[in-house]
Amino acid sequence: MKFIQRLGYYLSGFVVGIIMLMFFLGGKKTSCDWGLDARVLKNIRNKERIVKEEALHFFNERKIDTSAISFLLKTGDVNFKESNVEAKPCKIYQVEGDLDNQKLGLIFENCDSTAILKRVLDLK
Secondary structure, eight states, rough: HHHHHHHHHHHHHHHHHHHHHHHTTTOOOOOOOSSSHHHHHHHHHHSSEOOOHHHHHHHHHHTTTTTHHHHHHHEEEEEEEETTTSSSSEEEEEEEEETTTTEEEEEEEOOOOOOEEEEEEEEO
């Protein structure tokens, strides 16, 4: 069997496999959160969020809606250099992202069942 024939068989099987995956997984809410950054953000998004008074004061002072928290958890990145992943009992993460030409940092205390937004930083 020549190389071109083998390549044709391989590509046809590959295409059929991709089509089957799209068919079976197309309607489901599947995600590919394999990176450490994506897993941490998904973990925080799926927990009950508690917003501390200091963070609420920041949002009220800047006239920013608290729905920005969800937006930043979708589009932001975790700054592991500023985070404390060894903290006990809850790990502390700094999520950074852009919101209306402002760079914000959200300090989350990520516990077992809740994610507490402790404060918001204005990163310039």
